[in-house]
Amino acid sequence: MSDKIKFEQEYILRTSPKVLTTYLMTPSGLSEWFADDVNVNDDIFTFFWNGSQESARLLGKKNNEFIRFRWLEDEENGIDSFLEMRYTIDPMTKEVVFHLTSFATNEEMEEVQLYWENAIAELRRMIGA
Secondary structure (H helix, E strand, C coil): CCCEEEEEEEEEECCCHHHHHHHHHCHHHHHHHCCCEEEEECCEEEEEECCEEEEEEEEEEECCCEEEEEEHHHHHCCCCCCEEEEEEECCCCCCEEEEEEEEEECCCHHHHHHHHHHHHHHHHHHHCC
């Protein structure tokens, strides 16, 4: 198995933190832009995309700040990786800065980057940014 490489990206979103919190912190919000559907059972989130599904454990969450998951497949394989969606307010411009941290193998990296470009474009469309 190939090692996973950290992927970090920042996006400026023209929205309020309150609106963004809804889209990042709730299953219904995540199903609007991140996945086709999201189910939650305790701390396990199951994400559905085009007939496939992946489950992740909620590692941490702080409203108006971040949400972090670890894919169960990585957890079972002892891979120290996570998916984190965090946002801050730029003190100078007052814009919302969305910070994404994800991991992918070298072979998957191009596909992961394309997925995130499309997902963020959908998020922008949903929030009217």
